[in-house]
Amino acid sequence: MQLAASSVSKTFGRSRGGHAGARKAVDGVSLSVGPGDFTAVVGESGSGKSTLARMLLGLIAPDEGEVTFDGVSLSAMSRAQLLRFRRSVQCVLQDPSAALNPRKPVFEVLAEVIRLHGIARGRGVREKVFEALELVDLLPAEQFADRYPHQLSGGQRQRVLIARAVILNPRIIIADEAVSALDVSVKAGILKLLSRLQDEMGLGYLFITHDLPVVRKVTKDVFVMRAGRVVEHASKDELFAGPSTEYARELLAAAPVPDPLLARAWIRGARAVR
Amino acid sequence: MTDNPFVDSGDPIPLLQVDRLGVRLPTGRRSFVQAVRSVGLTVRAGERVGIVGESGSGKSVTVKAISGLLPESPLVGIEGSIRLAGQELVGAGRAAWQDVRAKRIGMIFQDPSSYLNPTMRVGAQVRESLLAGRGSGRGADETYRFLELAGLPDAREVAERYPFELSGGMRQRILIAIALAKQPELIIADEPTTALDATVQRQVLRSLDESVDALDTALLLITHDLAVVAGLCDRVYVMYRGEVVESGTTEQIFLEPQHEYTKELLRCVRSLSDDSTDLYVSSYGAR
């Protein structure tokens, strides 16, 4: 049940008259993730990590290379195979404020996914929805089921998104900046939830983020991306003990520490302008 | 609610004195929410003060009230006192506010894209601010000086650019330059680096640090990021649900927090950045 990208590349802006303006968002990237993994893809804006995520989800087709799931290339899948793929590989995308349809109550958000994949019917749908809400600690479930997105806090919205992702019992979840927009006090709760779900369900995560402390806290394996390429790939421990590339060192040094003395030195020690 | 241990009769009038500030905002035709509740804070000339809080803490609304940027609707209720160098601003007319914003308070916002005119060269935008401000300089050289102060070394070259040609970090520095060019008494920075990448954040914070030093302006920094506050500010106010729950010097807040919320916040933040401790989930975060 491995989700793998083999030397995938994606160029944007190519149609506008040849090479002028073309930008390689992702350049020859290979990685794979399976159940039980907790893999991070780290990079700044422009590194291509989000584009990579979307290719792995089959939302964007790679220009070169291929994305395979369980050995089958996404581009070669039939409609039925694709549906099964979508059930096994779910996503939690960033920006809780626009990730939910403002006109759909929580119940509908979860129910429609259940119905699409035929997990339950009639009465069963309701049960499944409540089950999912309980799984992500949105209790009492009945109350949350009737709420609309604008009636939920950021953390609660994120839990709904996670509920929608796990309701289908996937093997792999791709999370793109899933906790970046959350308050610190809420972040920890969501991260703990994700860890617990992994333990209980044997999930694998591909965690895309720019937030290094979070990477250090929960992940096991790290890919560092820059300008569309993977510049470093190491286990979490190896990376934080001593990164082998200059860029990774820079990234690590960029993480601030909430301590007055250290933070002051950290700011003053910043390099000159970029 | 805070009783200000930093203002005693021997001190000169503080630059910014906010007392019992309350802001009520409408959330519909007939319902309101008390976004800010009896908030008091002080900023002295040349001081660097931080306001730390999470979403819903009321920190942004407080800052908007201080800079007169709350919507001008009769439904918005402001009470209390905001005094800038002794001048009362609550209830002051538009002209007074415009004067304050043009000359005395420089603002740096979170998202440079919305606050920079996309069709005007950045040098011209800095110059606009310079001309409206307090200083006596008028020429191009003055403009370049502020651009350099904000951390943009090739000032002459950068001044000719349009905002879309600059990276996020550079745009934020332009905002800093614009704020500096007024030569204000107080600079208010609302989440100035939140939307930037980590590496760029550090550099922009350094630019802010140095330029505030160079001009000896006071700084009021609003952020959710404790590390930023730790690195830049002398004193900190911690806000939660519309109130100031604790205030003190940076050292006091970080090393000897008194209020339960502050302690919880620090525990959460430290658990995230510290390898040895487990993730800490506070009851404040169970929303």
Added chain:
Amino acid sequence: MTEIAESTPSAPRTQSVTTAAAGPGRQSSARVFFSSPSTIVLLAVLFAMVVFSFLGPLVSQSPSDTGFTVLSPPNGANLAGTDSLGRDLLSRLMIGGQVSLFVGAAVAVICLTVAVTIGGLAGFYGGVADAVLSRVSEFFQVIPGIILALVAVAMLGASLPLIIVILSLTMWPGVARIVRAECMRIAELGYVESSRAAGFRPLRILWSDVLPNAFPPVLVATTMTIGRAILAESSLAFLGLGDANAPSWGALLYEAQAYMQSAWWLTVFPGVAIFIVVLAANLLGDRLNDSLNPTLSRVK
């Protein structure tokens, strides 16, 4: 540094008080819309016009009865006066209202259906579909309406269905453009992407996620279309292109041309009727826009 398709770290940090007040504190658009007194007045006016036109004939004179004194000003028996054939103007106004209002509603409905289909597909799918459908839309937009009407009437004779079709053909592109723009915007949002990742088919996403959220500006445009259609039909009728068997208010104006100086009531009453309905429809559209647009009506 470009940021195409990249996740901007921590971008949504700007505080919205309504999020902080999580809970059923926010009023629905409907309540805001109906809570304004002027809106109630406008709705009442339109409703009165509808009742006047469709139920009025039950209690008034027969519109084709020529038994009254020719060209008499408003009096006890004929509250709006009579026309050149001795017919009661008030009852003709009612029949006229039926036609005008019907045309307005029919055109609006047709425009809405066509515009949502074409604009929705163009905006959501983009690419080739958009290129083709936009060209189609532009073609219909540049056709001069009056000329088309003249030619069509000359060739096929004036009839109400024909007029409705002509007006719809010229008016749908305006609404389609709005639908397209909204769909393009919404298609970029997170929840659409999430739906795609969940495995829903594009058409289903268009129907269930995109269109419902594209609705507000489209609704406003449709309300405006009602007003514009009534006005356009009146203009056509005024030029003599109306359906002789279904005289609208515009047709009444056509008949009144010769008597503008001598019998003011023949011009004023139909004219005022058109004015009131079109104004009310436009103002309501405005109100609708305000109430559906969350940033305008509620201070954040």
